[in-house]
Amino acid sequence: MFNLFHLSLKLNGFPIEKAQADFEKIVAVSEVDYPRHLEQKKKDIVEFHFKNNAFYKEFIGGKTFDKWNDLPVLTKQDLQKPLKERLSNGFSEKTVFVNKTSGSSGTPFVFAKDKDAHAMTWASIIYRFGWYDIDFNTSYQARFYGIPLDFIGYRKERLKDFLSKRYRFPIFDLSDKVLDGILKNFKTKKFDYINGYTSSIVLFGKYLQARNIILTDVCPTLKVCMVTSEMLFEEDKMLLEKHLGVPVVNEYGASELDLIAFQNTKGEWQVNSETLFVEILDENNRPVSNGVEGKIVITSLYNKAHPFIRYEIGDVGILDEKSTAKHPILKKLIGRTSDVAILPSGKKSPGLTFYYVTKSIIEDDGNVKEFIIRQTKLDTFEIDYVSSVALTSEQTIAIEKAIASYLEPGLHFTYNRKEVLKRTARGKLKQFDSLL
Incomplete structure (x- = not known):
């Protein structure tokens, strides 16, 4: 099979094969050795930004810290300054992956990832989707997402969709007439999985429920549905699983970081401990025990172009008591601190x-x-x-x-x-x- 998805990443300068090989090595680190591996990665990324990133060095007051918990917490407001002032030495806006956060926290900003780190993000996503037998090169995605409405932005996204083997349903109008058209697509296309915003997919699920339709009856190739970006309530999940006819997987991610947590096949929200270090802190930025709610603070372990070290994402959550360094489990995501x-x-x-x-x-x-x-x-x-x-x-x-x-x-x-x-x-x- 022609690997169009991998090819499009490589053509854009993202070394996906190397990233996947590196990612597999991280996955292979044993449970016993993982705490030591993680400590080393945390130390490496802080040292790198201390030496190579003037913004981060100034942010931490120009001094080194012996204890991780003494490092200051980075907020979105701290990052609201021109990107070129925040990039590490050796990186420019032309040589990195640049994007913008969605602003759902009320504080949007532009961020960067170096090309190796962005490839690593894709390796992490490919690995997790693989738990459900989804292959980005061959599996066909039904995508419930927004799309830019200006001509160039629209065409660019449509091209990306083609290269990524996905068919997009724009979600700004989800009236019954539009949902009729979406259902027709499921009857004629061999979709392997659904991916998109929770609220839109739930709306489609209710449309199916009102018509007493099970989606796999009209689209038998469908295997799984991944929902993202908005809260999935338990009763909505039950409705979707009944009327889509497939398991519904809850993902939690952030464009500036990676997938943060992804539901594993046991139904647990497994935290990404391969490319990220996730902490739960109290109001005074001190770690809380597992089982206690607090602010979610995340370190990106591989992004050298831009520091995300002890970065407060703006969400509140709880890590499960049974979490380990290698397998942290998100027990509950309570919502945004701004809401x-x-x-x-x-x-x-x-x-x-x-x-x-x-x-x-x-x-x-x-x-x-x-x-x-x-x-x-x-x-x-x-x-x-x-x-x-x-x-x-x-x-x-x-x-x-x-x-x-x-x-x-x-x-x-x-x-x-x-x-x-x-x-x-x-x-x-x-x-x-x-x-x-």
């Missing part, structure tokens, strides 16, 4: 709590397709939703009652029924948004 609701009593609550409580009430009958919640004042929230018929007063009363018991009473809600919900430029649906 917090501050209530009149002074209580802080993850915005997804609102979303979750509301979801449990208004999606019972399948009327509401999707919704978002916005906090406009301390005690005031707006709910935008798409549905076949408007919410009844009984439903809105039930929502407010449930939120009063879960969070606190005395909060005010307005409900706006919409034809379609506004997504970000990349097609993500921001489930909770605080305007405070």
Whole structure:
């Protein structure tokens, strides 16, 4: 089989075969030797940036640190300066992979990876997808993603899709008419797997449910579905597995880093310990015990072009008590630190709590397709939703009652029924948004 995907990486200067060989060596390091291997990699990357990166040297105050935990934590705000000021010696914007974060944390910035590190990212993705018998050179992907709408950006993405053996469904309009067209594609194309934003795939799952369709009945080649970028709730996962007819795998990643955690075949969210070092820290940037929630802070062990050392990604999570250096397990991803609701009593609550409580009430009958919640004042929230018929007063009363018991009473809600919900430029649906 002609390896078009590998070829396109090589033509762009990403040494994928070397990266895969290096990655296999890391995977082969034993459980016993792994802590020592990891300590060495952490030390190597800090020393490299201390010697070769003026931005990082200045950031840590120009001094070396004996203890890892004394190294300062890097935030997205620290990185909001021109890229050329942040690149290591020997790298220029022309010789690295340059991209932009999605800005879903509210703080977008441009970042770089050297070509070896970017190839290593692909080696890590190829390895994990291989757990589900997916081969990037031969497997055909149904892709639920955003796409640039300007002519050049659009054509570029379509070419990338062709080279990467994938067919993209743009997700800015997912009305029933558009979903009819998507279903037709599944009837005529031999897709091996689905990959894309959680909210869009869930919407497609609900469309199938309403028509009592199991997708593998019309597309029997389908093996698995990978969802990314937005929260996957347990009941949505069950709905998808039933109506897609395949296992649904939850991935958690960041464009500036790599896949951070990927559900393994045992159903655990296995953290990528090969190219990353993931820590959970408290408010004072001290490590917490496994099983305790805190800020997710990540070190990219191989990116020499740009430092991501103890980088606070903006998410909150918990590592499982049974985690080891070689096999850390993400027990729970709680959501973004920026998506917090501050209530009149002074209580802080993850915005997804609102979303979750509301979801449990208004999606019972399948009327509401999707919704978002916005906090406009301390005690005031707006709910935008798409549905076949408007919410009844009984439903809105039930929502407010449930939120009063879960969070606190005395909060005010307005409900706006919409034809379609506004997504970000990349097609993500921001489930909770605080305007405070």
